[in-house]
């Protein structure tokens with residue numbers, strides 16, 4: 001019943017990871033021509049599946065691709081990939097597919113390549129993380145969850161080489177998001193996060209944090225804020241599907257407030273854990 005090597009999904013088949021192969025003329029491989037999603041799973045239940053699949057469809061539409069599967073078909077695939085009740089995350093990727101030759105222009109009538117796998121979620125550091133600010137060198141369509149992530153890779157690497165675990169991206173003195181996360185600051189007890197638009201990924205965790213803040217009676221606004229506001233923030237958080245809500249306790253080598261996760265982070269962190277727990281408790285036949 002249970003096998004040691006977990007299965008992955010590739011173009012209609014379930015097979016061991018080591019056997020999943022794609023042709024080198026795949027446009028995802030040659031051009032980074034594709035989109036992806038990362039969906040956390042608690043107690044066997046994907047978190048906000050509908051929202052993740054909606055964002056996938058929006059990403060696909062933005063790169064002139066149709067949705068290759070229905071939501072129900074994706075859900076069936078995920079059900080087969082999810083192993084047991086432990087926290088895990090689904091990675092799914094759709095590329096434009098294998099072209100007859102390498103040519104930048106989109107060839108007509110090719111079949112997309114579909115890939116999905118499920119991996120364990122690493123524990124979240126509850127004592128916070130270090131972050132550095134960097135110039136945002138990305139393109140103007142950051143709302144698309146594109147697999148073309150070279151800028152994000154280089155920016156994250158810059159953070160790691162400076163002893164930090166995330167890079168906070170700044171463009172024209174506006175703070176936008178992390179290399180793989182959305183950003184919130186606390187100013188005078190109010191939560192502030194940049195508005196959705198082409199400069200940031202519309203994070204699913206970001207939306208959930210805004211909802212939970214509302215439920216907790218914490219005032220929250222969506223507006224741009226500057227590097228100076230970031231530097232003087234009472235709290236800084238980074239949100240993402242695999243890292244939940246991370247408190248930034250050191251920014252560019254300086255402590256954020258007391259250098260420990262702040263009081264509002266504690267409230268939201270606890271609300272987020274409760275939300276996850278409710279998902280774990282959903283009975284399996286729902």
Ligand code: PDD
Nearest residue numbers: 038179180181182201203204205240241
């Ligand atoms: N990244 N902004 C960027 C640039 C991201 O890459 C991500 C997530 C987010 C947060 O989005 P969400 O809350 O929907 O995960 C914001 C994923 C986790 C990744 O690339 O692995």
